[in-house]
Amino acid sequence: MNSKRDLVAGISFFVFGASILYSLSNMHVNPGVNLVYLTHYIIPNYVCSVIFGWRAYDTLGECLVLVVAVMVSWIIFGKSLYDNTYLKELFKAPESDDYITLHGWGEYTPIIKFLAFPASVFMVALGIVTILGGHITPGGGFQGGALIASALILSVVAFGSKSPLWFDHKYLEKLEAIGALTYLLLGVVGMFIGGYYLFIFTSVGNLPIFPAPKEIVTAGIIPYLNIAVGLKVLAGLSTAAFLLSCEKVIIERIEKSEEILNK
Amino acid sequence: MLEISLYYPSILAFIIGVFIGAKYRMKIKNIFGYFILAVIIAYFLKALPYYNLPLSLTFVSAVIGIILGNRVFGGKMS
Numbered sequence: 492m493n494s495k496r497d498l499v500a501g502i503s504f505f506v507f508g509a510s511i512l513y514s515l516s517n518m519h520v521n522p523g524v525n526l527v528y529l530t531h532y533i534i535p536n537y538v539c540s541v542i543f544g545w546r547a548y549d550t551l552g553e554c555l556v557l558v559v560a561v562m563v564s565w566i567i568f569g570k571s572l573y574d575n576t577y578l579k580e581l582f583k584a585p586e587s588d589d590y591i592t593l594h595g596w597g598e599y600t601p602i603i604k605f606l607a608f609p610a611s612v613f614m615v616a617l618g619i620v621t622i623l624g625g626h627i628t629p630g631g632g633f634q635g636g637a638l639i640a641s642a643l644i645l646s647v648v649a650f651g652s653k654s655p656l657w658f659d660h661k662y663l664e665k666l667e668a669i670g671a672l673t674y675l676l677l678g679v680v681g682m683f684i685g686g687y688y689l690f691i692f693t694s695v696g697n698l699p700i701f702p703a704p705k706e707i708v709t710a711g712i713i714p715y716l717n718i719a720v721g722l723k724v725l726a727g728l729s730t731a732a733f734l735l736s737c738e739k740v741i742i743e744r745i746e747k748s749e750e751i752l753n754k
Numbered sequence: 755m756l757e758i759s760l761y762y763p764s765i766l767a768f769i770i771g772v773f774i775g776a777k778y779r780m781k782i783k784n785i786f787g788y789f790i791l792a793v794i795i796a797y798f799l800k801a802l803p804y805y806n807l808p809l810s811l812t813f814v815s816a817v818i819g820i821i822l823g824n825r826v827f828g829g830k831m832s
Contacts, residue, residue, distance in 0.1 A: 707803075
């Protein structure tokens, strides 16, 4: 029986390996959307100039919608519904613990864990690139922030409570505050320089606000607005994911604690 | 001569990478492997438009920032 299985495994491995080698020899990777942007003249990014140039104030409102959504998630799944301190006393957990670090939580197989950790690192890096190229490529703060938040979600799903990437509550609070304040303050600076709130200025004195090649130096403060939006979205989506993932843990804890108390 | 305008997004990516890399609670091992893989990905990703570079230096510097932030400030499982 074992020899047959070994034979089948060996043949499959050979076929799979040969097909990978064959596909690698003929591999042609498209240079991606960046090439499209260079060969077809659509720079400066039209979508970006609409979002941050013509209706930046509206984008600010959209960011605040996300804050409200996270706040509502917090109200429904957060401290107000589940008494955190009661659980911590019951399980003798330190006060500093987040919900998810109270006890070991489910994790996936070593294969997924082996892949998830480096994948999360590269996803974070890709998210940063997406944020910083938001003014000249498709993407931007929202997409980049969502990519980094999904790296966190991937890490939490694969590793459970031992997730290697972990944003604690205070860190998320800081990110959210820095993102919102940067956006608002840049708007105020624009008002001082150009007379309009969120006016896009490209230089202060002779110093360009965002040093870039001369074709795209007119981006001005848009990359910084992208970074601010990215930080806000990263914080908002991570908090929402954290709250929703904790709901299951908290319900399990309550059920277990009730069983203990009933005994 | 180092032209700041060409490398400015890479510098920002490095700084953001350090901030996020510090939140990794597990030490990143096999740094050389990560670097090689980052360079390969960056080569296929290509540089941002108008940045005449052979590869996406922003991506590579973000990965370097994450690794450095992890090794210096992070890597502690609480």
